[in-house]
Amino acid sequence: MSLRIAVIGAGRLAEVMGRLLAASSTKPELTHWTRRDDVAGAFAERHPEVRRAQSIADAARDAQVVVLAVPAPALEEVAALYGAVARGDQVVIHASRGVGEGFVLGHQAIRAKTCVRKIVALGGPLHSRELGTGRVLAAVAASRFQDGIEAVRAMTAGTPVYVHPTQDLVGVEVAGAMSNVWALASGMVEGLELGDTARGLLMTRGLVEAQRIGLALGADPATFAGLAGLGDLIPRKVSSTERHHAHGAALARGLPKTQDPKVSTPPDDRPLEGVVTALAARTLGAEKRLRLPLLDTIADVIAGTRSARESLEKVLQLDLEDLILPRAALAAR
Amino acid sequence: MVARYLRDTTHGGPPLDEVLAEAIYQETRRLDEAGTSSRAEEDRAFWKDVKHQLGRSSDRTQRDLLASAVRHYATEIVGNFDPRVYGVVSKAGPPALGLLLNAVSPKRILAGFSGLPRLDDAVVIKGEVEHVRRLHDKGRVIMVPTHVSNLDSIVIGFAILRMGLPPMIYGAGLNLFSNPMLGYFMHNLGAYTVDRKKTDPLYKDVLKTYCAVTLELGYDNIFFPGGTRSRSGAIEGKLKLGLLGSGLNTYVENLTRKADKPKLYVVPATLSYELTLEAETLVDDFLKDVGKSRYIISDDEFSQPRRVFDFISSLLSLESRIHVHVSRPMDPFGNPVDLDGNSLDPMGRVVDTARYVVDASGQPVTDEARDAEYTREVGERVIEAFLRDNVLMSTHLLARAVFGLLRKHNARLPLIRLIRAGGQHEDVEMVEVYEVIERLLGELRALALSDGVRLDPRLDRARAEDVVSEGLRHFATYHETPAVSRKGDRLFASDRNLLFYYQNRVEGYGVWPEPELSPALSRDRRSLGGGSGRGDPGPRPRGAEGGAR
Numbered sequence: 001m002s003l004r005i006a007v008i009g010a011g012r013l014a015e016v017m018g019r020l021l022a023a024s025s026t027k028p029e030l031t032h033w034t035r036r037d038d039v040a041g042a043f044a045e046r047h048p049e050v051r052r053a054q055s056i057a058d059a060a061r062d063a064q065v066v067v068l069a070v071p072a073p074a075l076e077e078v079a080a081l082y083g084a085v086a087r088g089d090q091v092v093i094h095a096s097r098g099v100g101e102g103f104v105l106g107h108q109a110i111r112a113k114t115c116v117r118k119i120v121a122l123g124g125p126l127h128s129r130e131l132g133t134g135r136v137l138a139a140v141a142a143s144r145f146q147d148g149i150e151a152v153r154a155m156t157a158g159t160p161v162y163v164h165p166t167q168d169l170v171g172v173e174v175a176g177a178m179s180n181v182w183a184l185a186s187g188m189v190e191g192l193e194l195g196d197t198a199r200g201l202l203m204t205r206g207l208v209e210a211q212r213i214g215l216a217l218g219a220d221p222a223t224f225a226g227l228a229g230l231g232d233l234i235p236r237k238v239s240s241t242e243r244h245h246a247h248g249a250a251l252a253r254g255l256p257k258t259q260d261p262k263v264s265t266p267p268d269d270r271p272l273e274g275v276v277t278a279l280a281a282r283t284l285g286a287e288k289r290l291r292l293p294l295l296d297t298i299a300d301v302i303a304g305t306r307s308a309r310e311s312l313e314k315v316l317q318l319d320l321e322d323l324i325l326p327r328a329a330l331a332a333r
Numbered sequence: 334m335v336a337r338y339l340r341d342t343t344h345g346g347p348p349l350d351e352v353l354a355e356a357i358y359q360e361t362r363r364l365d366e367a368g369t370s371s372r373a374e375e376d377r378a379f380w381k382d383v384k385h386q387l388g389r390s391s392d393r394t395q396r397d398l399l400a401s402a403v404r405h406y407a408t409e410i411v412g413n414f415d416p417r418v419y420g421v422v423s424k425a426g427p428p429a430l431g432l433l434l435n436a437v438s439p440k441r442i443l444a445g446f447s448g449l450p451r452l453d454d455a456v457v458i459k460g461e462v463e464h465v466r467r468l469h470d471k472g473r474v475i476m477v478p479t480h481v482s483n484l485d486s487i488v489i490g491f492a493i494l495r496m497g498l499p500p501m502i503y504g505a506g507l508n509l510f511s512n513p514m515l516g517y518f519m520h521n522l523g524a525y526t527v528d529r530k531k532t533d534p535l536y537k538d539v540l541k542t543y544c545a546v547t548l549e550l551g552y553d554n555i556f557f558p559g560g561t562r563s564r565s566g567a568i569e570g571k572l573k574l575g576l577l578g579s580g581l582n583t584y585v586e587n588l589t590r591k592a593d594k595p596k597l598y599v600v601p602a603t604l605s606y607e608l609t610l611e612a613e614t615l616v617d618d619f620l621k622d623v624g625k626s627r628y629i630i631s632d633d634e635f636s637q638p639r640r641v642f643d644f645i646s647s648l649l650s651l652e653s654r655i656h657v658h659v660s661r662p663m664d665p666f667g668n669p670v671d672l673d674g675n676s677l678d679p680m681g682r683v684v685d686t687a688r689y690v691v692d693a694s695g696q697p698v699t700d701e702a703r704d705a706e707y708t709r710e711v712g713e714r715v716i717e718a719f720l721r722d723n724v725l726m727s728t729h730l731l732a733r734a735v736f737g738l739l740r741k742h743n744a745r746l747p748l749i750r751l752i753r754a755g756g757q758h759e760d761v762e763m764v765e766v767y768e769v770i771e772r773l774l775g776e777l778r779a780l781a782l783s784d785g786v787r788l789d790p791r792l793d794r795a796r797a798e799d800v801v802s803e804g805l806r807h808f809a810t811y812h813e814t815p816a817v818s819r820k821g822d823r824l825f826a827s828d829r830n831l832l833f834y835y836q837n838r839v840e841g842y843g844v845w846p847e848p849e850l851s852p853a854l855s856r857d858r859r860s861l862g863g864g865s866g867r868g869d870p871g872p873r874p875r876g877a878e879g880g881a882r
Contacts, residue, residue, distance in 0.1 A: 064693070083680055088666075088688035115668070115678035117689065117707070144706050 003028040003154050006063035008056060009078055010039040013069035013095040016126065017155075018047040025158025033059035057085045065091045065151045068110065072098030072177070072273045076109040083114035091143075091151040095122035097176040098273025103280040105173040105217075120148040123172040123228035124164065125235040137161045140228040142172035164227050171214050171223030178210035179232050180244050180274030181281065185298050187248020188308050194316075201316045202294065203233055209292045213281060216288045244274045251301055252308040278302055293318055349395040350387065352535055356402055357384050359533035367530075379405055406539040410525050456488060460659035460722065462496050464672060465600055468662055469498055471674030472596030473548045475580045476501060478657075479569060479603045479719050480557040482610045483635040484644075486524065489555055489604065492657040493523075502547050503555035504540070508636070523552075529561075541579045548583045548597065558715060562611065562630075564619035566834035568603075568719045568841060577715075578708040581665040585690050585704075588697035596674055596686075601660040601715045605724035605789075607653050607807045609834070610634050610644045616834035620752060647810035654726075658787060660718040666707050667714040720841055725777060726789040728816075731804030732835035734769040735761055735817050735824055737846040739832075752829045760823045763801070769845060770797035776844040786842055 005028045007017045014032070021030050033053040034040045044052045053059035060066055060082060070078045075096050086092075092114070094106045104112070107119045124140035141152040141163050149165045156163050166172060185206060189198050211224040223229055282299040285292040297315045300306035360380050367373040383398055390398065468474055478489050486505045493501050500523035507528040527540065544554055560573035580597050587595030609615070614633035634640040647653070663669050664686055668676040676684040689707065692698045740748070743756030750756075774797065780786045792800065801824075808815035808831075816831035817824050826832050 080680070083678065084682065086678075088684065088686065089691050112679050114680075115676075115682070115684040117666070117710075146700075146702055 002026060003065060003151065004031075004063050005029065005065045005067060005155065006031045006033070006053070006059040007050075007067045007069055008033055008059060008082060009068060009070035009074070010034045010036060010043060011069040011071055011096075013067060013093075013122070014043065016095075017067055017069065018043065018050060020155055020159055020161070021047070021049065023159040024155060026154050028065075028155060031059045031063065056081050060085045060090070063090060065093060065155070066116075068092060068094045068096075070094075070096065072096035072100060072106065072109075073271060073276055075106055076100050076104065076113060079110045079113040086114040086116050088115055088117065090116055091118045091120060091145075091148050092116050093120040093122060093148075093152065095126075095176075096273070097180050098277045099173075099177050099280050101276070101280060103277075103284040105170060105177070107169050107173065118145040118148045119143060119169070120152060121169050121172045121176070122152070123176040123232065125227070125232045126161065134160065138164060138227055138231070140164045140166060140172050140226070142166045142169045142228070144169060166220075166223065166226075166228070168220040168223045170217050171219030171221075172228040174214040174217060174219055175210055175224055175229040175232065177273070177277045178206065178213065178281070179229075180272070181278045181295065181298060182206040182210075182233060183244035184248035184251070184272075184274045184278065184302070185294065185312075187245040187250075188252035188298070188301065188312060189248075190245070191249030191252030192309050192312065194312070198312075198316055205294045205316075205318075207233065209290075209295050212290045212292065213284065216284075216290055244272060247272055247275075252312075254308075275302055349392070349399050350390070353383065353387055353395065353398055353402065356380075356533045356535045357387070359536075360531070363530055363532065402535060403539055406531075406536050407543065409528070410540060410543050455653060456492060456495065456655045456657060458492050458495055458657045458659070460602070460657075461600070461661055462659055464662055465598075465659055466496065466498060467672055468598045468600075468670070468674055469553065472594045472598060473551065473583070474498075474501070474553040474598050474600055474662075475548070475577070476553070476555040476600045476602055476659075477558045477577070477715055478555065478601070479605075479723070480559045480562050481566065481604065481606065481615075482562060483633075484606075484610055485557065485562075485604050488655055488657065489602070490523065492602075493555070496659075498553070501553040501555045502544075504544075523555075537575070541575060544576055545579045545583045545586070548580065549586060549592070554580075558712070562615055564615050566609070566612070566616060566619075566837040568723050568838070569716060570841070572712045572715060574705075574708045574712050577665075577711055578704060581690075581704050581708055581711075582699055584665050584686075585697050585699045588687055588690065597665050598662045598670060598674070599665060599711055599715070600662045601718035601722070603656070603658045603660070603719055603722045603724060605656040605658070605726065605838075607726045607728045608644070608647070608811050610641065612831055612834050613812065613828075616830045619834075620749070620830060644811055653807065654789070654791075656724040656726075656787075656789070658722040658724055660722045663711065663714055665711060667710040720786065721784055722787055723838065724787045724789055725792075725839060727792065727795075727800045727803035728807050728835050729838040730770055730773055730777075730792070730800050731766075731808070732816055732832050733773060733839045733845075734766050735826060736829075736832045736836040738765055738769060739826055739829075740846060752833050755826075755829060760820070760825045763819075763822045763824060766801060766824055767797040770800050772845050773839075774800070777839075777842070780842060780844070 003026060005017070007014050007030060014034075017030065021028060030047070030050040031053045032040065032043055032047075032050045033056055034043070040052060044050065066082065066086075068075060068078055068082065075094060082092075092110055094110065096106045099105055100109050106121055110116065110119055120141055120143040122139055122141060124138055126137060126139040130137055137160050139152075139156075139161055141149050143149050143165075144167055149163075152163050152165075182203065185202055186199060189195075189202055207224055207229060210229065211219075211221055214224060215221055278295065278299045279302065281292070281295050284290075285295060293315050297306065297311045300311060301308045357380055360376065364373055364377050364380070367376070383402060386394060386398055465474060465476075476489070476493075478485060483506075486503070490500070490503070502523045502525060504527035505524040507526055507530075525543065528536075531537075544556070548554055554576075556576045558572040558574070558577060559569040563569060577599065580599065584595060584597045586592075587597075611630075611633045614630060618630060634644075661669055664676040666676070666686060666689055668678065668684055668686070670676050671683075676686045678684050687697060690697050690699070690704075692700075738761040739751065739756060739758065742758040742761070743751050746756050774792070774795070777786060777788055781788050791803075795803070805815075805817060805819055805824075808817055812828065812831060814828045814831075816826070816828050816835055818827045819825070
C-alpha cells in the first residue's frame with residue numbers, strides 16, 4: 001500500500017513534494033490543497049498525477065502524512081485550519097525557514113494549534129531546482145518520532161535525496177531560520193563589496209550566534225556544525241539568486257525611503273522569513289541575555305536604525321575570541 | 334499477575350536463563366550486605382535454591398523457576414509483613430486486592446488515633462478535587478505528587494481519603510513499613526512495598542507489572558515521580574518516568590482488549606510544608622560531593638520516633654498547614670482533560686487519543702520509543718504543574734531573603750564555600766530583609782495572579798514584617814538549630830544548610846535575587862531536582878551557558 005500524503009499550501013516544499021513524487025520509487029498518493037485557487041490550478045497543471053482536494057478536510061481525511069508547505073509567517077494560521085481535522089496518528093512535515101512573532105519555532109506553531117505530535121522539520125540544503133539533475137541531494141529530517149523519520153525515508157526512496165535523521169527538532173529549526181538571516185547578511189556584504197574574507201567572518205560568527213540561540217532553547221550544539229547548520233550555510237551563500245540575498249544587498253545599498261522593509265518585499269505580499277526572524281531573534285536574545293552582535297547589527301540595519309556599512313565593518317572587526325564553539329557544551333554530550 | 338508477567342516476557346524478551354542469572358547475581362550482591370534479619374535469611378535460602386536448580390534445568394524448569402522468582406517478588410510487594418494480606422493475595426491473586434483494601438475501613442483506623450482528627454485540620458486540600466472525583470468514574474487515575482518527606486506517604490493517603498475517593502494503591506519504601514503501626518496504617522490506605530535496594534531488573538519489571546495490573550483491574554494508583562525525596566528542597570526538575578510509562582502501556586492494553594473504561598488520567602499534586610521533617614539529613618546528602626550522595630537513606634529523622642513526635646507536635650501547636658494541591662488532570666500524552674474525561678488539544682477541541690497509539694493498519698500497539706517520547710512530554714507537563722501549584726510559605730520566603738542577602742554580601746564567594754564555611758558576613762539587617770521580602774511578595778503575587786505559583790493564603794495580605802515573624806516562629810520550633818534566628822535588629826544564618834534547603838523551594842521562578850546572584854543551580858534546575866539528587870551545586874563553566882553575557 002503506498003503512502004498517502006496531503007500537501008497543504010504552495011510553498012517551496014509543495015514543489016519539492018511534487019518533484020519527489022515523480023522520482024520516488026514508492027509512488028505515494030498525493031493530494032494537494034491551497035487557499036489560493038490560481039496557485040492550486042497552476043500546481044495541478046504541473047503535476048497532473050496529484051489529486052486536487054476541495055477543502056483542507058478533504059485533503060487530510062485519508063492522509064498518513066500531512067505536509068504544511070507554507071512559509072513560517074503563515075504556518076500558525078494554516079496549522080490552525082488543519083488542526084480542526086488533525087489526527088494523532090498523522091505525521092506532519094514542515095520545512096519553514098523562519099519563525100513566527102515571538103520566535104515561535106515551526107513545531108511549536110503546529111503544536112499550539114493541533115493535537116499532532118509526530119512532527120518533522122526538514123532542514124539542510126535541499127534545493128528543488130536540483131531535483132532531476134541527477135546530482136546528490138541531502139536533507140535533514142528532524143523528529144522525536146521514528147514514524148516521522150520513516151515517512152520521509154519512504155517519500156524519498158528511489159530518489160537521489162540522502163536523508164539525514166536527527167532528533168534535534170529545535171536545532172534544525174533554529175539553524176534553518178537563522179540561515180535566512182545570514183543570507184540577508186551575506187547579501188549586505190556583497191552589496192557593500194566587502195569581499196570574501198568578510199563573508200567567511202560573517203559565516204563563522206553567524207553560525208556561533210545561531211548556536212547560542214539554539215542552546216538557549218535546548219538544541220544540541222552539534223547540530224549547528226552539521227548538515228542543517230554549516231552544511232546548509234555553504235551552498236546558500238553561493239546562490240546569488242536568493243531573495244534574501246538580494247534583499248540584503250538592496251538594504252546595504254540603501255532602500256528608497258518609501259519602502260518599509262518590515263512590511264513587504266515584492267513580488268510576494270508577505271514579509272521575508274529572514275526579516276521576521278532577525279527581529280524576533282533580537283528580542284529573544286535580549287530576553288535571554290545572549291551575546292549576538294552580528295544579529296543585532298542585521299536587525300538594526302533592517303529596522304533602518306543603523307547604516308549597513310559602518311555597523312557591519314565594526315561587527316566583523318570584533319574580537320574573535322568569543323567565537324570558539326562552546327567546548328564545555330560539546331564535551332558534556 | 335505472575336501469568337501476566339510471564340506472558341509479556343516470553344514474547345521477545347531476553348532468554349529466561351539470562352533473566353534468572355541476572356536476578357541471582359543482583360540479589361546475591363544485595364544480600365551480601367543485607368545483615369542477618371530473618372527476611373534476608375529467607376531470601377538467601379530462596380536464591381540459593383534457584384541457583385541450584387538453574388544449573389541443569391530444562392526450558393520447562395526455567396519457566397517454573399522464573400514463575401517462582403516472580404511470585405517471590407510479588408508477594409513481598411503486595412503485602413509485606415501482614416500474613417493475612419500475604420495469604421489472601423498469594424492464594425486468590427489480584428482480584429482479592431479490592432477485598433483487602435476494603436476489609437478494614439480506613440476511617441475506623443483513623444478513629445483509633447486520638448491525635449489524628451487534628452491532622453484533619455492541618456491538611457488543606459485544594460485544586461481539582463471535584464474533577465478528579467468525576468474522572469474516577471470515567472477511567473483510572475494515576476496521581477503523581479511532589480516528594481519531600483516520608484510523611485508524604487501518609488499525607489497523600491490521608492488526602493485521598495478526605496477527598497472522598499476510594500483508597501489508591503501506592504508504593505512506599507520498605508523502611509516505612511518497619512514501624513508496624515505506620516505500616517499497618519499505610520497498608521490500609523493502599524500502600525504496597527518497594528525495596529529500592531533491589532537492583533534486579535526482574536524485580537523492577539514485576540513492580541511495573543503490579544502497577545499495570547492494578548490499573549487494569551480498576552484501582553487508582555499514586556506514585557512519586559521524583560523517585561525519591563527531593564534532596565535540595567527544590568521542586569523536582571527531573572522525573573523517573575518508568576511508572577508513568579506503565580500507565581500508557583495500560584492504556585494501550587485496555588484499548589487492545591476493548592476494556593469498558595480504557596482511559597487513564599495523570600493527576601499531578603503538590604505537597605507543601607512549612608518545615609520538612611528530614612530537612613537536615615536530606616540537604617546534607619545533597620551537599621555531599623557528587624557521587625557520594627545516597628539514593629536511599631534509611632537512617633534519617635523519620636526512623637527516630639522522637640523526631641517524628643516533635644515534628645507533629647510543632648506542626649499542630651503552631652497551627653501549621655500542609656497544603657495538598659491537586660493539579661489539572663491530563664491524559665497519558667500530556668493533553669489536558671475536561672470534566673467528562675475528554676482529552677483536549679491546545680485549541681480546546683476534543684482529541685481522539687487512541688489515534689496516538691495505532692499502527693498503519695489502525696490497531697493499537699505499544700511501541701517503546703514512541704511511548705517513551707509521549708511519556709517524556711507528560712513528565713514535562715508534570716514538572717510545569719509542580720511549579721505552578723507549589724504553595725510557597727513564610728519559611729521559604731524568609732530563607733530566600735536571608736540566603737539571597739548573604740550571597741549578595743559575600744558575592745565573591747562560591748556558593749558551596751558560602752554554605753559550608755560561611756562568609757565574612759553571617760548576618761543581615763532586619764530592614765534589608767523586610768525590603769527584600771516586600772519585593773519577593775510583589776514578584777510572587779504577580780506570578781500567582783497569572784497562575785505561575787501559589788502562595789500560602791495567609792500571605793495574601795501579609796506584610797514583610799508578618800512573613801519574617803511567622804517564618805522565625807516556625808524555624809524556632811522544630812529544627813535542632815533553626816535556619817534563621819534573630820538577635821536584636823539583625824537576623825543570623827544559624828544553619829546555612831537549612832537556609833539553602835528552604836530557599837530552594839523558590840527556585841525556578843526567576844524571582845529575586847537576579848540570575849547572577851541566584852545560586853548557580855538555577856541555571857540548570859535539573860541538577861537540583863530530587864530525581865537524581867546528585868546535582869553539582871558548584872558554579873558552572875561559562876561556556877556551558879552558550880555565551881550568556
